[in-house]
Amino acid sequence: MQIRVLCILLLLTACSQTAPIHNTQAPATPPANESAVGGVTPRFEPPSRIGNKDYQVFGQDYKVWNGIEHYVEEGTASWYGPGFHGLYTSNGELYDQESISAAHKNLPLPSYLKVTNLDNGQAIVVRVNDRGPFHGDRILDLSHGAASRLGIVKPGTARVRLELVKVPRPANADEIIARHEARTIQLMATNSASKAEAAASDLRKEYGDAVRIVSANTLFRLQVGPLDKASAEAALRRLRSSGYQQAFFIN
Structure with missing residues (x-):
């Protein structure tokens, strides 16, 4: 298993001190048939809000293959685990070393891959x-979870074949994307329920049912949302200019 360093600004968790290889184009080949193998079940997901822009690591530029349809490649795979468990992945999720997941330099996040260990056929x-x-x-x-299933943990690396699994776009894709892009704004957190309710009462005149108070123990969080992306960005600007300078997106 390779030694890597955390790249905080890019939310990259798979880095090393060796100069990376830069792939500029994705191989064009038919999508994989995943019906005969285990692992995760592919499902339609909108692109992650972060992690899908071209980026740079150690002075090397990397291009994200947004919109890719076909991809097959053979080469060496490794695995990573305990040192990164619980840290953020590049798309902002928390890394679970026992999940069936992977890191790739160029594929959109999230993507699904059929991975075949060419040494043992798994x-x-x-x-x-x-x-x-x-x-x-x-x-x-x-x-670690995926590497265990493929028999890669003990040797540390293996020759593999990667095949992109293309997930069909469902009929309600636009609705799924809209929900994914919806944003929620937090305006304040206070231990005074009356203070939160007074502020909420004023805000409901403009934002109606989008205003809510979320309570946990003795803390009351005043929020507006979820709103569609454009409305949320406009609302954040208005709220900051009207006295809620510390307002921010929580998702």
Whole structure:
């Protein structure tokens, strides 16, 4: 298993001190048939809010293959685990080392890959939610859970075949995307229920039912949302200019 360093500004959790290999184009090949293997079940997901822009690591530029339809590649895969468990992945999720996931330098986040260990023939489908590996010529970093299923933990690396699993776009895709892009604004957190309710009462004149108070123990959080992306961005500007300078998006 390779040694890596955390790249905080990019939310990248799969890095090394070795100069990375830069792939500029994705191979064009038919999508994988995942019906005969285990692992995660692919499902339609909108692109993650973060982690899908071209980026740079150790002075090397990397391009994200947004909109990719087909991809097959063979090369070396490694795995990463305990040192990163509970830290953020490149798309903002918390890394669970026992999940069936992986890190890839170029694929959109999230993506699904059929991964076949060419040394023993074992194959599973993994969900790509992280960036890396930036070590030599390795093409994929697997979670400990995925590496265990493929028989890669003990040797540390293996020759693998990667095949993109294309997930069909469902009829309600636009609705799913809209829900994913909806944003919620937090205006204040206070231990005074009356203070939160007084502020909420004024805000409901403009934002109606989008205003809510979320309470936990003795803390009361005043929020507005969820609102569609454009409305949320406009609301945040208005709220900051009207006295809620510390207002921020919580999702």
